[in-house]
Amino acid sequence: MLSLTEEDYLKAIYQLSETHGEKEGISTNEIAKKINISAASVSDMIKKLSQKEMVNHMKYKGVTLTKQGRQIAINLVRKHRLWETFLVRKLHFSWDEVHDVAEQLEHIQSPTLIQRLDEFLEFPAYDPHGDPIPNDKGEIVKRKKISLQEAPLHQPLKVLAVEEGDPLFLKHLNKLKINIGTAITILDKVEYDESLEIRLDKAEAPMMISHKVAQYIFVAEGQR
Secondary structure (H helix, E strand, O other): OOOOOHHHHHHHHHHHHHHHHHOOOOOHHHHHHOOOOOHHHHHHHHHHHHHHEEEEEOOOOOOEEOOOHHHHHHHHHHHHEEEEEEEHHOOOOOOOOOOHHHHHHHOOOOOOHHHHHHOOOOOOOEEEOOEOOOOOOOOOOOOOEEHHHHHHEEEEEEEEEEOOOOOOOOOOOOHHHHOOOOOOOOEEOOOOOOOEEEEOOOOOOOOOHHHHHHOOOOEEEEEO
């Protein structure tokens, strides 16, 4: 039986591996930054998780999840994203309110509850932030996406996902009227600070967004 903290570590390593690649080791410093704790504390926890055969740790090569550790991490991600979907769809939470609540709910250990939750929601493939929800077999359907900052000018784009971690960022997107599915065209990229001039859907007036905002909005090319 793992503690809630140990489960949080496994999920953090898994989420970092989604960016780096599953076979690439994750450094202690990266984990510390992800969960906002000291590198020394991370090192101690990695030793414990290694003893429980949840992670592999090789000096200078970083940390990877074992098969068992990865299964637990994916299940946590599945529960987290299902709860976020439930909170938004059925309890009418805003997408900037659900992360912390789902962090608590994801540790519920009842497989039957989670399966029935999935059925109740009609097996959603993506959560309110556009992140893929693993199915009951741990399978994930991923979509190719790029950040808005990397996207081409003057082409129709659709918002597929956004970074969910910062509620202030999501509230800012609300003010800009940017959500999952919003159609965006980039009109210009400012060379000085990489801010973008964009137009939403068929809005007449363009708007400016910063480089910081654009790098956390993910889009796919396609017709509106």
